[in-house]
Each structure stands twice: as C-alpha cells, then as structure tokens.
Amino acid sequence: MIFQPVLNVFLLVLLFAPAWALAVWMLVRGARASGAGAGSTSSAAPSTGAGAGWWALRLVMLLACFLMLLRPGIPGGTSETLATDTDIVIVLDTTASIVAEDWDGDRPRLEGVRADVQSIVDEYPGARFALITFDATAEQRLPLTTDATALMSSLEILRPEVTSQSRGSSIGIAAAMAQETLAGAAEQSPERSRMVFYLGDGEQTVSSDPESFSGSAAYVDGGSVLGYGTTDGGPMKVTSGSFSGDQGYIEYQGEPAMSVIDEANLQTVAEELGVPLQVRDAATAIDLPAAPATTTNHAESGSVGNVIELYWVFAGLIALLLCVEIARAAMLVVQLRGLAIRGGDA
DSSP states (O other), rough: EEEEEEEEEHHHHHHHHHHHHHHHHHHHHHHHHHTTTTTTOOOOOOOOOOOOOHHHHHHHHHHHHHHTTTTTTEEEEEEEOOOOOOOOOOOOOOOOOOOOOEEOOOOOOOOHHHHHHHHHHHHTOEEEEEEEEESEEEEEEEEEEEEEHHHHHHHHHHOOOGGGOOOOOOTTHHHHHHHHHHHHHHHHOOOEEEEEEEOOOOOOOSOOOOOGGGGGGGGGOEEEEEEEOOSSOOEEOOOOOOSSSOBBEEEETTEEOEEEEOOHHHHHHHHHOOOOOOOOOOOOOOOOOOOOOEEESSSTTTTTEEEEEEEHHHHHHHHHHHOOOOOOOOHHHHHHHHHHHHHHOO
C-alpha cells in the first residue's frame, strides 16, 4: 500500500482534528444518555437529536474523508518513459497582429499558435522548453524548463502589447536573446541538442532592417519557422491591458487596419536559422521535424511505477453514508410535521 496525499499529512490531521474531537465528544455524550435512559419508556414525541449510533456513523464518514485525501493505492506495474534530450526555444510574436482574425475563418491567430505549441510539447516529451516573446522589445517569459504545463499556462494568459503603447516592431528584435539562450544551453548541457521554433507573421513595422538570426544557426539542430496569417489579412482588436471589454478594432485612415503575412521575411528568418518554413492554417496539421536521433533515449529515462488508485472506495463509502444521513433527515422532517399538525388540532 502506498499513499499520495493531496496535502501534507500533518496539515490534514490539523484540519480534521476539530471535527474528530466534536464527533467523539458527541458519541460519548450520546452513549451516556442512552445508558441513563435504559429501562425507561416514554410516549413523548420522538427526539430530533442523534444518538450514539448516528455519531458513530459520522465518525466513520470523517475517517473515510481522511483516508480518501491520503490517496491510497497499490503498485500496478511499471511503464517505460520516453525522454527527448533536447532544448527547445520558442520565439513568439506578441504584437497586435498575433490576434488578427484570419485563423480558421475569423478566429484570432493566437488560437492557432496555442494549438501548435501544444503539438510541439506533445511531439517532444521530456524536452526542456524556453519561451521568448517579442513586440517592441524581446522578453524571456520562461527559462528552459521541463515543466510543459508552465509553458502552456504562459500561453493561456498571454496577451499582445497594449495598442496605445505600440511603437512598431522588428521581426528580428529577439535574435540576440535567442542566441544568448541557445549559447547558454549549449554551454550548460553540450550533450543535448537544440531546436528553435519561430512563430510569427513576418510583418516588419519599423523602418530599420530586421536583425539577423544567423548567429543562432551554429547552436540549432532543428526546428521550424511557423508563419501565421493570410494574404488577404485580418483585422486586429484594440488591446488596452484593462478589463473594460470590447473596444473595437484598430483603424487606419478610418478603416480597420489589416495584418497580412509576409512570407518573404519569414523565409529569410528560416534561412538564417537553417530550418524550414511552414505557413500554417487551421485545415492543415502541423508538420514537425523528428527530434535529432541522438537525443531520444528510452534507457536513460528508465521506468515509472503505475499506481492503482483506491480513493474511490472511500468516496463511495462517503456517498453511501451521506444517503443515510439524508434519508434520516427526511424522516425527521416528516415526523416533525406530523407533530405540528397534531399540536394544532389539540
């Protein structure tokens, strides 16, 4: 038998101790009252209080709750785990165009980005992920970590830059940060491979030339540039950074501003990184490259034990005891109503 408590055991004991103490006290009190009244009979109205037996059931219910929260289980064998010994750097455009509405019809592009990043996480189990976002500046949102949940949580709460603060952006503004992250990963773990996924639409909205990603190429063993958007373009909603609701669309010369994909710029980024370009759309499944062969390892990953959970046994017992309590309460209500009617007729 093994236990995987939802909280520290000592904390669980502290939480349950007052309820246990009350139940034991009421159980003892009920037992004494039953003993004192033994041998006597009364035709008085039925008592609405609970005897020792009922408090014994409640004590059992508390114990079942405690055991359920300990999450008991029994070993159920082992299964081999797969680890991808690679570091993956995700570089993501967070300018206003990332929510342009031309994904799967009129959905924001960010929905497609989230779905594709989830596919990346699923394709490379056990990899370490880093997230770099860029608009007017580049920011590392997440350092290299094996916590894929943290990566997806970061994307769930991700919002584009505030429209009123936008100063234009360069598609290469994150080049230096990406190179620094990759170089640091190579120095820290030279035995691991490294992959880069660049996600954006390729729109260069500042007058300067975009910075080059060629400095990162020496550290990159694979990856892709994923392009979002259409040639017709999509409108972009105003982002204020507040919760004031829908504030309409960004306008240019009295008309909704349209964001369009720039495949030429994206192709340049892909060539600088030495990875392929893939223009994304909702109707096409993402085509992810295989992890470098030397990085996928079963043996070093080992195996993990499977556990057959038993908490459901105690959950079922709790449900049964609750049904008994509800049935008893219903009976008492009926009895009290009967007494009230007879008292009114007297």
